[in-house]
Amino acid sequence: MDQWWLWLVVAVAVVVIALGIVLAVRARSHGQVESAPEKPQVEPETSPPEAVAEPTPATPEIETPEPTAGRLVRLRERLARSKNSLGKGLLTLLSSDKLTDEEWEEIEDTLLAADVGVTDTTEIVDRLRERVKVLGSRTSSQVRALLQEELTTALGVEADRNLNTVTEDGPATVMVVGVNGAGKTTTCGKIARVLIADGNTVVMGAADTFRAAAADQLETWGTRVGAKVVRSHEGADPASVAFDAVKTAKDDQADVVLVDTAGRLQNKVGLMDELGKVKRVVEKHGPVCETLLVLDATTGQNGLQQAKVFTEVCDVTGVILTKLDGTAKGGIVIAVQRQLGVPVKLIGLGEGPDDLAPFEVESFVDALISVDEQ
Structure with a gap:
């Protein structure tokens, strides 16, 4: 009797445990179903937006340089x-x-x-x-x-201070020389404005290939006035660039080609070889009408020593004095002409694009000694 009772208790216990396990499993499954995230709603497909064409860059406005007269x-x-x-x-x-x-x-x-x-x-x-x-x-x-x-x-009032830009056949070639730091490339851009203001069409050759920024600088000046710039990679043969510039000017029937040369060479032999080569190559197209030497007026007598090297190695036909407005030593104009034997043809009066003026002796002297009577 006692043994039967014991088996009954064990059986009941087993049933209770089994029932508990079943209920627990069901509860867990039910909870997972309730906590499952809803599937995201799929947005209805739409057609992709039509491609919008990018606006064409505007052509830069061409400037009209200020007349040189006055x-x-x-x-x-x-x-x-x-x-x-x-x-x-x-x-x-x-x-x-x-x-x-x-x-x-x-x-x-x-x-x-x-x-x-x-x-x-x-x-x-x-x-x-x-x-x-x-x-x-x-x-x-x-x-x-x-x-x-x-x-x-x-x-000297008798000196010819006009830029020689008239030829019988083809464009007039103007070489611009001078030491770096005198504002040579900037002055080259301003010369283009002077020539364009006087009714000429201009092509510029970036033959200063030693300075990476020189060609970019020249191209900026050219873009502003519609002057084409012929350039090459840094370190390219300057004579080759000059040759291509003159050829382009001939093809375009331009009036003048400006050749901006390198000015970093301080050794006379090297300078002579470089400038001589550029000139010889250019002259395969025609004669060089002008060789303009750019001088910084603020360097005074020291600048004249560098200038003499250029007059010895190439046929300088005219001088351009820059930064004349920033110096109290206007007498440098006299020294340049008397010591170099070359007429000053243009003078820089400031940093503005049209602050390069044809040199007029009477007006300059009058301004020089009448300055306190303003």
């Missing part, structure tokens, strides 16, 4: 702002009715300080002093008029 008139104002020592000093000294030996020495020192040069200063002062002595009684305005005549004579 540009030099602005020089008076620029020299006034630069506090030109030559004009101020001489006008102060010449305001005296009686000039003593000490005052004549001060006039001489003023001319020297203005970078006129020793030889030219001595000649100018000696001639001026002799004329004042012969004149006798005189006013400061009379003396100033005499000084103006002497400076004009020193600069």
Whole structure:
């Protein structure tokens, strides 16, 4: 009897345990079904948007350079702002009715300080002093008029300062030379504006292949005025670039081709070889009409020593003085012409694109010694 009861208890216990397991499994399955995430709704398919055509880049507007006539008139104002020592000093000294030996020495020192040069200063002062002595009684305005005549004579009014851009056949070739740092490439771009302002069509050759930025810089200038720029990769043969530029100018029937040459060569032999090669290759198309030397006016007498190297290795036909508005030494113009024997043809009056002006002796001298009368 006792044994039967024991088996009954065990059987009941087994049934309870089995029932519990079944209920637990069902509960777990039910919970997983309830917690399962809903499937995301699929958006109805739509047709892709139509492709929008990108706008065509606008053609850059071509600038019209300022006419060259009358540009030099602005020089008076620029020299006034630069506090030109030559004009101020001489006008102060010449305001005296009686000039003593000490005052004549001060006039001489003023001319020297203005970078006129020793030889030219001595000649100018000696001639001026002799004329004042012969004149006798005189006013400061009379003396100033005499000084103006002497400076004009020193600069030479008879020199041909026009850019030679007329040829019988094909474009006129203009080579631009000078040491780097004088603003040579920028000046080349400004020369293009001068020529275009005077009615010429221009092609520029980026033959300064030693500087990576030179060709980009030149192309920027050309784009602004519609001048085509012929260029090549950095380190390319400069003579080859110059040759292609002249050929392009001939094909396009352009009036002038400007060739911007490298200026980093300080060795005379190397410079002679490089520029000589460029010139020989260019002349296969026709003669070089102008070789323009770019000089920084602020370098004064030191710059003249570098300039002499260029005049010795190539036939320089004209000088362009840059940064003349930023120096109080306007007498450098006299020194350049007298020592190099080459006329100044263009002068840079500032950083603006049209601040390069044809050089006019009378206007320059008038501005130089009349600056305090603004």
